[in-house]
Amino acid sequence: MSSNSLTITDNRTNRTFTLPIENGTVRAMEFRQMRTSDDDFGLMLYDPAFMNTASCRSSITYIDGDRGILEYRGYPIEVLAEHCTFLEVAYLLLFGELPNEAELKNWVNEITHHTMLHENTKQFMENFRYDAHPMSMLVSTVAALSSVYPEARNVHDAANRLRQIKRLIGKMPTIAAMSYRHSVGFPYVYPDNDLNYTENFMNMLWRMVEPKYAAHPVLARALDILFILHADHEQNCSTSTMRAVGSSLADPYLSIASAAAALSGALHGGANEEVLRMLDEIGTKDNVPAYIKRVKDGHGKLMGFGHRVYKNYDPRAKIIKWTAEQVFEVTGRNPKLDIALELERIALQDEYFVTRKLYPNVDFYSGIIYQAMGFKPEIFTALFAIPRTVGWLAQWQEMITDAEQKIVRPRQIYTGQRTRSFVPMEERHGASMVK
Numbered sequence: 001m002s003s004n005s006l007t008i009t010d011n012r013t014n015r016t017f018t019l020p021i022e023n024g025t026v027r028a029m030e031f032r033q034m035r036t037s038d039d040d041f042g043l044m045l046y047d048p049a050f051m052n053t054a055s056c057r058s059s060i061t062y063i064d065g066d067r068g069i070l071e072y073r074g075y076p077i078e079v080l081a082e083h084c085t086f087l088e089v090a091y092l093l094l095f096g097e098l099p100n101e102a103e104l105k106n107w108v109n110e111i112t113h114h115t116m117l118h119e120n121t122k123q124f125m126e127n128f129r130y131d132a133h134p135m136s137m138l139v140s141t142v143a144a145l146s147s148v149y150p151e152a153r154n155v156h157d158a159a160n161r162l163r164q165i166k167r168l169i170g171k172m173p174t175i176a177a178m179s180y181r182h183s184v185g186f187p188y189v190y191p192d193n194d195l196n197y198t199e200n201f202m203n204m205l206w207r208m209v210e211p212k213y214a215a216h217p218v219l220a221r222a223l224d225i226l227f228i229l230h231a232d233h234e235q236n237c238s239t240s241t242m243r244a245v246g247s248s249l250a251d252p253y254l255s256i257a258s259a260a261a262a263l264s265g266a267l268h269g270g271a272n273e274e275v276l277r278m279l280d281e282i283g284t285k286d287n288v289p290a291y292i293k294r295v296k297d298g299h300g301k302l303m304g305f306g307h308r309v310y311k312n313y314d315p316r317a318k319i320i321k322w323t324a325e326q327v328f329e330v331t332g333r334n335p336k337l338d339i340a341l342e343l344e345r346i347a348l349q350d351e352y353f354v355t356r357k358l359y360p361n362v363d364f365y366s367g368i369i370y371q372a373m374g375f376k377p378e379i380f381t382a383l384f385a386i387p388r389t390v391g392w393l394a395q396w397q398e399m400i401t402d403a404e405q406k407i408v409r410p411r412q413i414y415t416g417q418r419t420r421s422f423v424p425m426e427e428r429h430g431a432s433m434v435k
Ligand code: SDX
Pocket: 232, 233, 235, 236, 237, 266, 267, 268, 269, 271, 295, 300, 301, 302, 303, 304, 305, 306, 307, 308, 309, 356, 358, 361, 362, 363
C-alpha cells in the first residue's frame, strides 16, 4: 500500500477504505463509496465557504500564506513589480511566459486598439442616475457588452476567446473612467492611443479642457505597479465566481460582470473603499486605541486587515507601502497614512490580532495612495477590477480548457421539512410564520 494514502474505517460498516493522496489532497468523490446500504447516496464532505476545498488545478498564481509568498507563473511578485509593466504581466498571466520585445509591442498595440466603446454603450451609461456608484455602472456595462459581441458565447473557439480577452482588457479602463466621470458629472473623455495603458486611464479620468493630457510619470508608474499587484490572486471569491459562472458556458462578458459583482463586496475588493471610511471615522492617531478596543469588543472589523490565505504580511501590502512613499513625494503626504501606520503598529503587537494572524492585506494601504493620487473612494474598487480582469480571464481560460472541469454544482445538507401534507387556502387559519 502506498504511504501516500489515507486509510479510513467507516465505523458504521467496519469497512476500511484507502484513498490516494495527490498534491496534498484526497478526491471528495472517493467518499461516495462509503455507504451503509446499496441505496445510500454515500458520504459527502461539508465545507461551508470552501475553507478547505481545492476547486481546480491551476498553474497561474502561487501563494504561500504562511510565508507571505506570491508568484505569477513562478515569478515573485516583487520582481515583476520592479521590472515589468502591467500589460507585460498581463501577457505573462494569460500565456504563461514573459513576452519578448516584438510580442510585447504587438500585444500593447492590440490592447490599445480595443479601448473604444461602441457609442450605443456610451449612451447606455448616460442613462444611469447622476450619482450611480461606479461599480454598479461597471458591472452593468460589462454585462451589456455581451449584447454588442454576441459571438463571444463561442467560448470553445480559441481565436474568438482571445479577441474577447483583448476587448475586455482594453475596455475596462474606459468603462471605469466613464463610470467615474458620470458620478462626478463630467463629460466622458475618449481614449488617447498615444498614451500607455495607465496614462490613458488617467487621461480618461482627469483630462478637462487641455488638448492633450500629460500624466505625471511617477504617478503613472505607481498606478502600473498597483495594477500588477492586483492582477491575480488564485481562487479568491471573485475568481471563483468567474470560474463558476464561466463553467455554465456563459460568455466572458457576463462572467466578468459576475466576478466584478463579487469583487464589489466590502469583505473583498470593496474593502479598500471601506478602509478610507474607517480612517475618516478614526480621524486622528489619538483615536486609534479606542477604535481598536471597539473592534476587539466585536464592534466591526479592522478593514484592510486579515486574509483567508495570508497568515503573514501580504507581500503586496509591503510593495504598496513602498509605492506610497514615491507617490507622496509628488502629491504630498496623505495624513491618513499616519493613522494607518499607528493602526498597524498597535495591531501587530496586540494579542487579539496576533493570535488570529491578522496582518495588513492588499487593501489596507492602496486606498491611501489612490486618495493621494486624486481618486475618490467610490472609484477604488473599479481600480481593483481593471487589473483583476486579466486574472479573471486567465483563470476562466484555464477552466474552459481543463478537461477535468464541468459545470459547477455543489451539493447541500438539507435541513428543511419533508413531504408535508398540502393545506388548502380555506384551512390556513393561523398567521404565517413569514413577517
Ligand atoms: C481581498 O481571497 C483573496 O485572495 C482576496 C484578495 C484578492 O487579492 O483577491 O486578497 C483581496 O479581498 C483582501 C481582503 C479584503 N477584506 C478586508 O480587508 C475586510 C476585513 N477582513 C476580514 O473581513 C477577513 O479578514 C477576511 C474576509 C479578509 C478573511 O476572513 P476569514 O478568512 O473568513 O476569517 P474569519 O472572518 O473567519 O476571521 C477569523 C477570526 C474571527 O475572529 P473569531 O471568530 O475567531 O473570534 O479573525 C477575526 C474574525 O472576527 N477577524 C478580524 C478581521 N478579520 C478576521 N477581526 C477584526 N478585523 C478584521 N479585519
